[in-house]
Amino acid sequence: MRSKLRREGYAFSTENSYCDWVKRFVKFHGFVSRDAMLIESSQRVEQFLTH
Numbered sequence: 381m382r383s384k385l386r387r388e389g390y391a392f393s394t395e396n397s398y399c400d401w402v403k404r405f406v407k408f409h410g411f412v413s414r415d416a417m418l419i420e421s422s423q424r425v426e427q428f429l430t431h
């Protein structure tokens with residue numbers, strides 16, 4: 381993710397912020413696999429944001 385953000389020219393602080401949000405999201409949902417995260421992904425995002 382960081383390499384993609386750097387290629388796209390995002391600021392370092394933005395890169396850190398985005399990565400921090402992703403870490404929080406993954407931790408909130410219990411470190412499940414990527415494939416499991418894609419199941420009902422919109423509901424997962426809603427749960428995370430309303431928490």
